[in-house]
Amino acid sequence: xxxxxxRKFLAAPLVGAVLPRKVYAAQxxxxxxxxxxxxxxxxxxxxxxxxxTLTGSVIHPRARQAMEEASRSFxxxxxxxxxxxxxxxxxxxxxxxMVTAGAACGIMLATAACVTGKDPEKIRRIPDIRGLxxxxxxxxxxxxxxxxxxxxxxxxLVEAETAEEVRRAINGNTAMLYWTHIFEYKGKIARREFLxxxxxxxxxxxxxxxxxxxxAENLSRIVREGFDLVTFSGGKGLRGPQSxxxxxxxxxxxxxxxxxxxxxxxxxxxxxxxxxxxxxxxxAAVEVYIQRDHDADQKLWRGFMESISRDxxxxxxxxxxxxxxxxxxHPVPYLRVQWDTSRFSYEACARQLREGEPSIEVNASAxxxxxxxxxxxxxxEERIVGWRLAGILKGALQA
Numbered sequence: 001x002x003x004x005x006x007r008k009f010l011a012a013p014l015v016g017a018v019l020p021r022k023v024y025a026a027q028x029x030x031x032x033x034x035x036x037x038x039x040x041x042x043x044x045x046x047x048x049x050x051x052x053t054l055t056g057s058v059i060h061p062r063a064r065q066a067m068e069e070a071s072r073s074f075x076x077x078x079x080x081x082x083x084x085x086x087x088x089x090x091x092x093x094x095x096x097x098m099v100t101a102g103a104a105c106g107i108m109l110a111t112a113a114c115v116t117g118k119d120p121e122k123i124r125r126i127p128d129i130r131g132l133x134x135x136x137x138x139x140x141x142x143x144x145x146x147x148x149x150x151x152x153x154x155x156x157l158v159e160a161e162t163a164e165e166v167r168r169a170i171n172g173n174t175a176m177l178y179w180t181h182i183f184e185y186k187g188k189i190a191r192r193e194f195l196x197x198x199x200x201x202x203x204x205x206x207x208x209x210x211x212x213x214x215x216a217e218n219l220s221r222i223v224r225e226g227f228d229l230v231t232f233s234g235g236k237g238l239r240g241p242q243s244x245x246x247x248x249x250x251x252x253x254x255x256x257x258x259x260x261x262x263x264x265x266x267x268x269x270x271x272x273x274x275x276x277x278x279x280x281x282x283x284a285a286v287e288v289y290i291q292r293d294h295d296a297d298q299k300l301w302r303g304f305m306e307s308i309s310r311d312x313x314x315x316x317x318x319x320x321x322x323x324x325x326x327x328x329x330h331p332v333p334y335l336r337v338q339w340d341t342s343r344f345s346y347e348a349c350a351r352q353l354r355e356g357e358p359s360i361e362v363n364a365s366a367x368x369x370x371x372x373x374x375x376x377x378x379x380x381e382e383r384i385v386g387w388r389l390a391g392i393l394k395g396a397l398q399a
Contacts, residue, residue: 106231127154213237
């Protein structure tokens with residue numbers, strides 16, 4: 001039996017019901033990620049989250065099919081980008097849209113659009129933007145590594161801690177106000193307040209919402225709140241190609257972003273190519289995402305966490321809790337696992353999960369314990385995680 005056939009057989013619900021849990025988990029683990037093993041790379045089960053370093057999420061079958069079909073033909077890329085953007089905008093009920101090479105590319109192109117508009121000479125000059133609007137205002141507490149994508153354009157990021165400081169920082173050189181959705185809870189400025197300041201000043205307001213799916217309604221709601229430009233990752237909650245993203249918002253600014261983008265040769269986005277396969281893959285992913293039963297997803301994911309929790313019952317000192325993270329976290333079920341760490345640390349447990357077979361990634365914190373994310377697991381993998389974690393903890397805590 002080939003690895004693919006074996007994997008399909010083992011994933012069947014009847015097989016899972018007949019085999020003992022640990023036997024089923026062990027056999028399913030052996031068939032996991034065969035294509036990577038052939039390259040000498042160890043695959044992993046992702047119970048940590050949609051991190052780029054863990055390759056985001058797994059592409060939805062409809063998106064994979066669309067990418068395969070796209071690979072068979074040639075097409076004018078500008079025409080495809082335009083048509084794909086129009087299709088996505090109609091699906092979401094927003095003014096305009098485009099596919100980018102990831103959400104970080106969306107940050108860069110949004111910034112470029114606000115600096116250059118549609119002026120070809122300004123577009124060619126980036127990152128030499130002396131004499132142009134070259135400042136972007138950002139809440140100080142929201143600074144993060146991804147804002148390097150904005151700095152690629154040549155702008156200076158101007159930090160502000162309060163709404164009044166934002167107002168005072170606005171001047172004739174201000175090209176854009178830059179908001180990061182996930183960090184609103186950390187500071188002194190409310191999202192709507194930040195947005196209103198930009199509106200009053202006539203300055204475009206950008207929102208980095210890369211990982212803000214779910215909830216599904218964010219895909220349209222954040223734009224409808226009034227943000228001029230919003231970016232999302234295509235390879236996280238949407239389950240599109242990992243190298244894709246969305247930039248949504250005002251038609252004139254999306255047009256300017258497109259002129260700064262591939263395939264235009266003398267533009268900053270030329271290095272951030274998004275191909276015909278990724279474009280159609282992301283269109284398909286959006287189509288699937290807006291139609292799927294998100295309540296059913298939540299129920300399925302909670303079931304994964306409850307299954308792992310049951311596997312840990314009876315292990316000395318182990319406590320488990322299925323929870324939804326608060327502000328700054330994804331509103332999906334997680335499992336928190338804690339125990340007496342005087343004999344075995346959370347970091348040591350995470351290391352054993354990572355180094356064992358199959359490799360399993362979780363989040364470990366000395367204060368919070370192990371935190372397992374549900375939404376990147378697929379049916380059957382919760383059995384592997386529960387089996388491996390229970391075995392490690394029993395060995396460490398019962399000795």
